[in-house]
Amino acid sequence: MSQVVKGVIARAKGAPVELVDIVVPDPGPGEAVVKVEACGVCHTDLHYREGGINDDFPFLLGHEAAGTVEAVGEGVTEVAPGDFVILNWRAVCGNCRACHKGKPWYCFATHNATQKMTLADGDEMAGAELSPALGIGAFIEKTLVAAGQCTKVDREASAAAVGLLGCGVMAGFGAAVNTGGVGLGDSIAVIGCGGVGNAAIQGAKVVGATTIIAVDVDDRKLEGAKAFGATHTINSRTEDPVERIRELTGGNGADVVVEAVGRPETYEQAFFARDLAGTVVLVGVPTPDMQVTLPMIEIFGRGGALKSSWYGDCLPNRDFPMLVDLYQQGRFDLDAFVTEKIGIGDVEAAFAKMHGGDVLRSVVVLDS
Ligand SMILES: NC(=O)c1ccc[n+]([C@@H]2O[C@H](COP(=O)([O-])OP(=O)(O)OC[C@H]3O[C@@H](n4cnc5c(N)ncnc54)[C@H](O)[C@@H]3O)[C@@H](O)[C@H]2O)c1
Ligand SMILES: [Zn+2]
Ligand SMILES: [Zn+2]
Numbered sequence: 227m228s229q230v231v232k233g234v235i236a237r238a239k240g241a242p243v244e245l246v247d248i249v250v251p252d253p254g255p256g257e258a259v260v261k262v263e264a265c266g267v268c269h270t271d272l273h274y275r276e277g278g279i280n281d282d283f284p285f286l287l288g289h290e291a292a293g294t295v296e297a298v299g300e301g302v303t304e305v306a307p308g309d310f311v312i313l314n315w316r317a318v319c320g321n322c323r324a325c326h327k328g329k330p331w332y333c334f335a336t337h338n339a340t341q342k343m344t345l346a347d348g349d350e351m352a353g354a355e356l357s358p359a360l361g362i363g364a365f366i367e368k369t370l371v372a373a374g375q376c377t378k379v380d381r382e383a384s385a386a387a388v389g390l391l392g393c394g395v396m397a398g399f400g401a402a403v404n405t406g407g408v409g410l411g412d413s414i415a416v417i418g419c420g421g422v423g424n425a426a427i428q429g430a431k432v433v434g435a436t437t438i439i440a441v442d443v444d445d446r447k448l449e450g451a452k453a454f455g456a457t458h459t460i461n462s463r464t465e466d467p468v469e470r471i472r473e474l475t476g477g478n479g480a481d482v483v484v485e486a487v488g489r490p491e492t493y494e495q496a497f498f499a500r501d502l503a504g505t506v507v508l509v510g511v512p513t514p515d516m517q518v519t520l521p522m523i524e525i526f527g528r529g530g531a532l533k534s535s536w537y538g539d540c541l542p543n544r545d546f547p548m549l550v551d552l553y554q555q556g557r558f559d560l561d562a563f564v565t566e567k568i569g570i571g572d573v574e575a576a577f578a579k580m581h582g583g584d585v586l587r588s589v590v591v592l593d594s
Pocket of ligand 2: 325332333334335336
């Protein structure tokens with residue numbers, strides 16, 4: 227028996243999101259239905275709505291979520307009804323060329339639910355299959371995912387806080403710690419202090435980086451970055467960030483620079499603000515039209531590594547419980563990312579606040 231629940235869709239490019247009735251099938255083999263308790267509003271949801279990811283409308287938005295497993299399909303052993311889980315978009319396959327090489331965080335064939343959620347009778351597009359954002363779709367009372375997309379964590383943790391590990395916070399933490407390899411005594415600069423950048427800053431603090439430089443164009447964001455652990459801040463509207471980062475690092479540049487905006491000019495800043503043999507990590511997502519031009523002699527002469535970070539090179543089952551532990555021990559603050567809790571009907575308003583730079587994260591909280 228399928229069930230009909232309320233969820234938030236983007237029906238067409240640029241159109242405001244809508245709260246509609248959605249049919250959720252019972253879980254089939256390898257699938258789980260999860261009762262969503264909280265789901266953060268991520269910049270990527272807005273990219274979907276604007277047609278910036280692909281044209282597979284209608285989308286079921288939302289992907290930074292935590293909730294309780296309601297039912298599982300045949301053959302599912304990793305989770306059971308009643309488990310409190312964070313949803314992830316990296317359920318590794320174990321069989322692709324990345325998995326075979328022992329680098330499953332690059333898995334090229336991650337699992338999603340096989341069955342589709344659809345628009346309910348009475349909708350102008352009744353029966354249409356929904357494309358869930360990042361293979362999740364969690365601005366909805368109950369969602370259907372692959373069981374591997376459910377990572378079990380301690381039920382005592384706040385759903386609104388730990389759900390954020392499902393995307394932006396994990397991406398930022400992992401960009402600094404996993405991809406950038408930042409560690410004890412290192413210097414790091416983070417360009418763009420939204421949810422992702424601040425998670426990189428706090429990650430660097432947790433692993434013992436000594437110089438943590440936050441760069442943004444908005445003083446409110448820089449104030450926030452200090453609270454997450456930035457030792458220095460630079461407003462790149464009024465100061466040259468490359469020069470300032472060099473000054474703050476003994477004239478050398480930072481060991482690791484994380485670009486958490488996704489723009490050519492900030493990528494170029496990151497490139498020139500790192501030390502010789504340092505590492506640039508691009509975690510911000512560019513649009514297809516963007517180009518960078520760099521002197522090839524500098525690419526050679528500076529050595530080091532130019533990396534991109536997909537989802538912070540995380541392994542959800544390894545990293546989510548570890549970060550929940552740090553959160554519960556008071557060593558990694560997740561609550562500070564939650565600017566406001568909103569209802570499932572408020573996603574469109576949350577996009578406007580995100581666009582205006584007013585929030586780190588608005589989090590949709592559903593009745594339990
Ligand atoms: N790689 C991944 O796996 C992954 C995962 C999640 C999000 N992202 C991407 O990370 C980026 C950041 O996401 P977010 O949720 O933190 O967004 P956000 O909108 O909350 O934050 C962006 C920040 O960048 C600042 N900024 C804008 N222009 C700037 C400039 N020229 N110089 C310095 N700072 C500038 C803004 O003031 C803001 O503080 C987005 O591109 C998002 O799509 C990537
Ligand atoms: Zn794989
Ligand atoms: Zn996201």
